[in-house]
Amino acid sequence: MLYGNGKIDGREEMDINGKSAIVTGAAGGIGRATAVLLAQRGGAQIALVDVNEAGLAETARLVEVAGARASMHRLDLSDIAATEAWFRAHGDVDILHNNAGVVSGLPQFPDVDAARIRWIVDVNVTSLIAATQIAVQAMKKRGGGVIINTVSTVALGTGFYDAMYATTKAAVMMFTRCCAPLKDECNVRVAGMLPGLVDTPILDTTGAGGKSEWMKTVLANNEACKPEDIAGGVIALVEDDSLAGGDWVAVRRLDGQIAYQWGHADTV
Numbered sequence: 001m002l003y004g005n006g007k008i009d010g011r012e013e014m015d016i017n018g019k020s021a022i023v024t025g026a027a028g029g030i031g032r033a034t035a036v037l038l039a040q041r042g043g044a045q046i047a048l049v050d051v052n053e054a055g056l057a058e059t060a061r062l063v064e065v066a067g068a069r070a071s072m073h074r075l076d077l078s079d080i081a082a083t084e085a086w087f088r089a090h091g092d093v094d095i096l097h098n099n100a101g102v103v104s105g106l107p108q109f110p111d112v113d114a115a116r117i118r119w120i121v122d123v124n125v126t127s128l129i130a131a132t133q134i135a136v137q138a139m140k141k142r143g144g145g146v147i148i149n150t151v152s153t154v155a156l157g158t159g160f161y162d163a164m165y166a167t168t169k170a171a172v173m174m175f176t177r178c179c180a181p182l183k184d185e186c187n188v189r190v191a192g193m194l195p196g197l198v199d200t201p202i203l204d205t206t207g208a209g210g211k212s213e214w215m216k217t218v219l220a221n222n223e224a225c226k227p228e229d230i231a232g233g234v235i236a237l238v239e240d241d242s243l244a245g246g247d248w249v250a251v252r253r254l255d256g257q258i259a260y261q262w263g264h265a266d267t268v
């Protein structure tokens with residue numbers, strides 16, 4: 001059962017209706033699709049975080065059409081001090097979707113300078129850990145919550161084209177699994193969403209001014225998901241309170257069908 005409110009088959013289901021949420025990387029792609037679906041599922045207040053203000057405005061419009069209140073927040077997640085300050089001010093929510101992410105682009109490791117390495121680590125990992133830490137403290141006080149981290153199937157060891165990207169996503173996967181005990185300790189369930197290939201603007205940032213040659217090969221050999229496919233999986237992770245902490249789901253498209261691969265904190 002992917003969706004539903006109340007108890008289904010004896011399982012506890014988080015009811016998104018009336019809940020507050022933060023979605024990072026909400027200006028497009030997976031973040032926009034998740035924000036809209038949270039609103040369609042009855043979410044009351046969605047805080048949209050991104051560096052892309054035009055994209056944020058469009059997502060806010062779509063979220064409000066779907067029936068939720070939207071707030072837009074321009075926040076550069078590579079600025080860790082600003083990220084910590086923002087989450088201290090706004091991080092008291094029921095649902096946090098840590099979704100923003102970047103790829104290395106060109107040049108790749110090892111021909112990349114230290115500032116660029118620091119940037120991808122800070123956007124993909126350091127800010128996510130800071131956001132989670134602050135949100136968990138607030139969720140503890142409100143009695144619980146759900147945090148979904150967007151990882152990638154590269155964390156399963158299936159993609160080594162972009163060394164720094166794969167390394168940061170493996171770190172997010174391990175962090176998500178290490179957060180498993182928070183469910184029993186303070187009713188905060190942290191889960192991982194592992195998208196396979198998804199048709200979003202990030203693919204156009206792999207090369208110089210467009211798709212890299214390796215991304216063109218990946219696209220030629222794999223079916224791409226739609227952002228909505230991934231958002232559906234995020235909602236499933238949010239709603240299913242019977243899941244253990246640290247659980248994850250990989251979402252891919254195979255022969256036109258969406259394929260789910262479920263895993264647990266102690267399995268990869």
Ligand SMILES: NC(=O)c1ccc[n+]([C@@H]2O[C@H](COP(=O)([O-])OP(=O)(O)OC[C@H]3O[C@@H](n4cnc5c(N)ncnc54)[C@H](O)[C@@H]3O)[C@@H](O)[C@H]2O)c1
Nearest residue numbers: 025027029030050051076077078100101152197198200202
């Ligand atoms: N598209 C795929 O094939 C794919 C596969 C696996 C995982 N992912 C992951 O999904 C997540 C969402 O990516 P997407 O595919 O929707 O691409 P996307 O480019 O549409 O979304 C990423 C968003 O993050 C925002 N962002 C980038 N740097 C930021 C910063 N410093 N501060 C705040 N926001 C910032 C971007 O502006 C963008 O809106 C990422 O974590 C990505 O790694 C994507």
